[in-house]
Amino acid sequence: MVYLVGLLSLVFLVLAILVLTRLTSVLKGVNGDTPTQESEGASVSNRVNGFLFLVFFVAGAIAAAWSFIHASQFFLPEASSPHGRHTDNLFWLTMSVITIAFVVTNALLFYFAFKYQYRKNHRATYYPENHKLELIWTVIPAVVMALLVFTGWRAWRDITKEAPENALAIEIVGKQFNWEMRYPGVDNDKLGNYNYKLIDAANSLGIDLEDESSFDDVTVSNEMHIPVNRPVLLKIRAKDVLHSVFIPHMRVKMDAVPGMPTRFWFVADKTTEQMRNETGNQNFKYEIACTEVCGQGHFSMRTTLIVEDEDSYNKWMAEQKPWLTKNPEYLARVPEKLKAKAAKYAPADAAAPADSTAAPVEEGAGATTSASLR
């Protein structure tokens, strides 16, 4: 509604210009000369244009300030990671510096345009250079830039340094058009190898069963669970085209590149539950999005992220069945010497139905257990 009013007022402004300028062209028509620099400068329209710059600046400043305040409730959604809060602070610091520069320079530009508009029998000041002035305004931006770069660089260095030892490594794999996650499992803390050539309908991540670390690996899609206050290392890869993991609330973004695993580590320090209380929105969910165009479903590669306390997380993890247990027919792929170790992961009901080969990986393995959080 407000916007409609804004637009209407704009239309009226435009109409006003139209009428004024029409008038001047009529007046000019009376003279009937070819327009020259002087006649244009001395015309009414020159004064109108000069005045409009002033009006534009004042109206623009008010509109910008008002709309900024109005829109700011949606800016930078509440950060839930320490590094995110740090970069948010840097963002607003930089933003205030550039806002000052923005207002001052635009003000001068429009004010000078208004103030020094053409006057008859007046000469502009011949003022081709002033080295001192130029030096000043070269040095000031350089110093400000240096400070901003330095603070930014320190933040960047901290964010991109190696993940801490105790970080929970989770693999997140992008494909057209959803994300799949793999957890290292409860028995060993290691993600098993993978090979894209092993990918098939059931083994959608190409898990390599010649590596014993992969026996207890757990795969899920649709939602990612992570414990609060524990560093999480995302091991990111893509199966088909480029994707990009974007977790807006965590200030996390990293491309998923086929053939080149990437990584990003962060600490989530607010559980989903805490955010629900903080935002007052009982349906709040952390979300994972894709920010690298990847095809027609690019806009809907949504996965939810559930941040929970360590106990809930461990409980959830314990309820997950390893991928191998869910796909027992793949036991045949385990090399002879590791068969004994793998036997542990055979489903209790050893006579698994043979036709389960055809069934794709169950989507959303944790769906029922975490219903309260969804």
Next chain:
Amino acid sequence: MATVETNAASSAVHVEEHDHHEELSFLRKYVFSEDHKTIAKQYMFSGIFWAIIGASLSVLFRLQLGFPNMTLEWLRPILGGWIDESGKLDKEFYLAMVTMHGTIMVFFVLTAGLSGTFSNFLIPLQVGARDMASGFLNMLSYWFFFLSSVLMFSSLFIETGPASGGWVIYPPLSALPQAMSGSGLGMTLWLMSMAIFIVSQLLGGINYITTVINLRTRGMSFSKMPLTIWAFLLTAILGLISFPVLLSAALLLIFDRSMGTSFYLSEIYIGGEALPNIGGSPILFQHLFWFLGHPEVYIVLLPALGITSEIIATNSRKPIFGYRAMIASMIGIAFLAFIVWAHHMFVTGMNPFLGSIFMFLTLIIAVPSAVKAFNYITTLWRGNIVFTPAMLFSIGLVSFFISGGLTGIILGNSALDIQLHDTYFVVAHFHLVMGAASAFGFLAGVYHWFPKFFGRMMNPTLGHIHFWLTFIGIYLVFFPLHYIGIAGFPRRYYSFTTYEAFRTFGDLNMFVSIAAIFTFTAQFIFLWNFFYSIFKGRKAAQNPWNSNTLEWTTPLHPGHGNWPGEIPPVYRWPYDYSKPGATSDFIPQNVPYSQTPESNLPHENALIALEKEIEAQNYNDQFKQPH
């Protein structure tokens, strides 16, 4: 003033002499012309044609973004199958439109349209040359561009649709037809078109550089060249160095697509099968692409800044402030443009250490840019400003340049870029600083040099209205996009309904779309004014803006060879406006100091002795008449 008149008078005499010059056939004169002025017009009309297509595409996808529930059944006569059964825009076609909008605007409008028009038109006229160094190569350059345009245009009509992977065409998406239908024939046409486009750019660029270096008239030293020419020269150098890299990037992609190589492809499982490609790197493509892609930003922007420098000085009736600083900052920008490309790739998985380096280099570029902005503002200070439409657009350009440039300080900071990368903040940033600013450069140039192009004036009142509607409209479109970006909305999303985090701002998106349609509509004022004035505009004076540069010493309709008699020599810099003591408030470049003793500065009196020497030179105009 006196000299200008004498010049005009002598021109009239010479015109008679050369009227019997052999008449060229229609085809040689207007189609396969080697005359830089005709080629410039060809580029201008092509650029305007492409701008209409590119802008229409943006209106179409703004409809989808602003009114996600609208049925677009009424567009079925134009778009056919691209409207799906439910009357909505097809999701892949949405991406195709975004891609084609970017490609068309960046390459076909703001590179070919802007540089092609004004470098071609102004370089010979402002440096004082009969034509380009090679008229033939110049003609080839346009016709290669035309061929590339035909290919790109035809890709809009094929069944599988044009290229759809974003204007940056990152592989593997662009390499694999099974990934999206636009990566089939559409992508093949895109790559062929761009390869030919690059050939055209290189032919043009070589010509611009050669002409500026070799064909300047007597006395036109580099320190007396108008800033427009400096800008065009640096633009051409940027293009000459960076476009070949895009060509190799495109060629390797063609190999990957058609010959089974693996430059960019590795470990891909798509469409139910694992591809055999191993060892390629999609990041390699991004490096190669942005090695052009970033200089490209300046290829687009520098000519606009050059045009603005000239127009602001002329219409402020003041010398441009800090002429040497302006040149130095353009050289600085041009140099830095080559070593900042990876700031587009902070979160692509590139080594974070490289990210640090590129952040430092990127933020250095803010310094020369700031100097340019300050110099423009100071040029207005204590001027005597005439608001011609060209002047209005130039002031608008400076405002966009500042507003859009400042947010670059945020995006160039790798730590802040994590959140904002590939969001609408980026869209807002580059549309202001390179899109709108360069488009304003183009419009300012058209308004300013229209009398030289066509010998007639455009209607200034319509120009004023066009400016205000466009200026307000563009701010209404792109200012709110910053808000949407700060809220984290990703680019190239067909709809924002899937995510809770992006479900806000529906009304703002609608507002932006309305503003975009409003701005688009306002351009028809320009189109009408432009085409009407070509035929019916008021007859222009020889030097309607009382400008100093050489192009205004040519006859109203310069013939082949530009000057009927000898090319005038140049004695002074192009910015002697409102010189203290001078009788007129401008002294053209071809007026010797010996004729203006009343206004000469002390060191300029010393230059009078050199005038004979300048006049005696004759490197480039042996026949002293067009031939």
